Amino acid sequence: MTTRxxxxxxxxxxxxxxxxxxxxxxxxxxERGYSVAVFDIRQSYELxxxxxxxxxxxxxxxxxPALKDVPLVFHCASxxxxxDDRALFQRVNVQGTRTVIQACTELGVQKLVLTSSASVVxxxxxxxxxxxxxxxxxxxxxxxxxxxxxxxKLVLQACDKEGGLLTVAIRPHGIFGPRDPQLVPxxxxxxxxxxxxxxxxxxxxxxxxxxxxNVVHGHILAAEHLRPESPLCGKPYHITNDEPIRFWDxxxxxxxxxxxxxxxxxxxxxxVYGLAMLxxxxxxxxxPLVAFKPTFTPMRVALAGTHHYYSCEAAKRDMGYKPLxxxxxxxxxxxxxxxxxRHGAP
Numbered sequence: 001m002t003t004r005x006x007x008x009x010x011x012x013x014x015x016x017x018x019x020x021x022x023x024x025x026x027x028x029x030x031e032r033g034y035s036v037a038v039f040d041i042r043q044s045y046e047l048x049x050x051x052x053x054x055x056x057x058x059x060x061x062x063x064x065p066a067l068k069d070v071p072l073v074f075h076c077a078s079x080x081x082x083x084d085d086r087a088l089f090q091r092v093n094v095q096g097t098r099t100v101i102q103a104c105t106e107l108g109v110q111k112l113v114l115t116s117s118a119s120v121v122x123x124x125x126x127x128x129x130x131x132x133x134x135x136x137x138x139x140x141x142x143x144x145x146x147x148x149x150x151x152x153k154l155v156l157q158a159c160d161k162e163g164g165l166l167t168v169a170i171r172p173h174g175i176f177g178p179r180d181p182q183l184v185p186x187x188x189x190x191x192x193x194x195x196x197x198x199x200x201x202x203x204x205x206x207x208x209x210x211x212x213x214n215v216v217h218g219h220i221l222a223a224e225h226l227r228p229e230s231p232l233c234g235k236p237y238h239i240t241n242d243e244p245i246r247f248w249d250x251x252x253x254x255x256x257x258x259x260x261x262x263x264x265x266x267x268x269x270x271x272v273y274g275l276a277m278l279x280x281x282x283x284x285x286x287x288p289l290v291a292f293k294p295t296f297t298p299m300r301v302a303l304a305g306t307h308h309y310y311s312c313e314a315a316k317r318d319m320g321y322k323p324l325x326x327x328x329x330x331x332x333x334x335x336x337x338x339x340x341x342r343h344g345a346p
Contacts, residue, residue, distance in 0.1 A: 010033055010035065011037075011069065011071065012034050012036055012037070012070060012072040012073065012223075013036070013038070013070045013073045014029070014036055015039045015040070015063075016039075016075065016076040016078065017039065017040055017050075017076075018040035018042050018043060019077065020175070020177075020180055020181055020212070021115060021175060021212060021215060022038070022040070022077070023045065023179065024177065024213065024215075024216050025074060025076065025216045026047065026050060029220065035049055035050075037053060037070060038050055038051070038066075039053045039057075040052070040077065041054065041055070041077075051066075053066035057077055057092055057095075057096030057099060057100065058092075058096050060099050060102060063099060064103055067103050068107055070109060071109060071110040072109070072110065072111045072223055073109050073111070073113070074115070074219060075097065075112060075113070075114050075155070076114075076115035077092060077096065078115070078148075079093075081142070081182075082182065084143065084144075085143070089144055089147040093144075093147035093151045094147050094150045097155060100112070101154060101158045104165050105164070109165060110165065111165070111167075111168075112166070112168075113167075113168055113169075113170065113219055113223050113226070114151070114152065114167065114169040115170055115172070116148060116151070116152040116155075116170060116236060117148045117171055118173035118238055118240075118308075118310050119137075119141075119145045119148065120136055120137060120145060120149045120152055121134040121135065121136060121137055122137055122141070122145070122308055123137045123138070123140070124298070124302035124306065126205075126307040127306075127307065127308045127309070128206070128309065129309060130308075130309070130310045130311060131310075131311050131314070132235070132236050132237065132238060136153075137149065141298060141299040142297065152171075152236060155169055156168075156169055156235070157234070161228045163228075166226050166227070166228065166232075166233055167234060168223075168226050168235060168236075168237065169236040170222055170236075170237055170239050171236050171237060171238050172210050172215040172238075172240070173208040173209075173210055173239075173240050173308070174207060174209035175210050176210070176211065176212065176334055177211050177213065177330065177337075178212075178334055179337065184254060184258075184341065185341065187254060187255065188258060188260070188341045191255055191260040191261075192260075196255060196261075197264065198263055198265050198266070199248045200267055200269055200272050201266070201305035202266065203246060203248045203266065205247050205305060205306055205307045206244040206309050207245065207246070207247040207303075207307070208241065208308070209241060209245060209330075210239065211327070211329075211330030211334075213330075214239065214240075214324055214325055214330075215239055217239075217323075217324050218237070218319075221319040222237060222319055225318065225319040230318070231318045232318055232319065235314075238310040238314070239312065239315055239321065240309070241323050241326070241330065242322070242323055243323075243327050244309035245327060248263060253331050254335060257332070258335055258343060259344065269305040272296065273301045275296070276296045276298045276300070276301045280298055
C-alpha cells in the first residue's frame, strides 16, 4: 500500500493555535485538507492531522521546528486585550512578532497572515464604515492597541514581492462565538453581579461584532489569494459580519438568550467616561501600594458608547470575501454553546 504524501502547499503552521480564534482556524484548515503544525505556549487539545509544538514565541530555536518546510504561516498569538500588562503585550506582540518574521525569512516561508485588530485605528471617537486607509491611532487607548499597531507595521513592512516573504494583515472586530473565553463569560459574570442594568450613552451607537467562523474564512481567503502580483501584498483588510448592530442590542440578545435581563437604564456617556478616566488614573497612582483593576476602563467605556464599524469592501473586491454566518445565526450558535452559563445553571 502506498501512502499519499500531502502536497507541500497544503501544509501550514498556526502560531497561537491553542487560543480561541487559533483553534477555530485549525479546525477549518483541517476540513479544507491542510495538515497543520500548531505552535503555542500551551497545548489545549488534540486533533488528528495536527502536530503540536510547545514553546515561547520569542525563542527562535523553539519556533524553527514548527515552521520548517511550511510554506504558509498564520500568526494569531496574542495575550487577552483585558490583561492590561504592558510588558507582556510588548514581549508577545512586538518582540515575538519580530522573531516570527526572522524565522519565516530564514526558513523560506512563502506567506505570513497576521491576525491584527480593527482597533489599530480607534482613538475613542466615532468610526462609521471605516476603510483601511484611516491612519493608525496617534493616541492608542490601551497597551494592547499600542502594541498591535507596532506588530501590524512590522509584518506589513516585511512583505517582499521579489521572491521573499509575502505578508497580509486581517483586522477583525468584536470576535465572538462558541468557546470564546472573553466576551460571553465576562458579560455573564457582570450580569450575575448585578452590574448589567445600565446602558452607557443613548444606546444608538452601531458596532461590528464578527462571528468567529467569518474571521477564519477571511484568514483562509487571504492566504489563498496572497500572491506576488495580488493587491493583498503588505496590506491590511477589515473582516466583519458586515451588519453593524447597536452595541447594547447585541449585548441584550446574548444576555436574554442566556436567561438574564437586558440592561435598561441609561447613564450619560461623558459622565461614565470621566469616572473611568478618574479610576484609571487612581489605579495608576496607587499601583505601587494597591493593585486594583477598574471594571470600566476608558477603552471599554468608549467601545460601549461610540460608533465603531468598518467597511469590508476591500476584502470583497480583492479576495471575494463575504460572511458565511449571519449575525442572528452566530448569536444563536454562541448562546447554545454556553449551557453552563445560563441563568440558574448548576
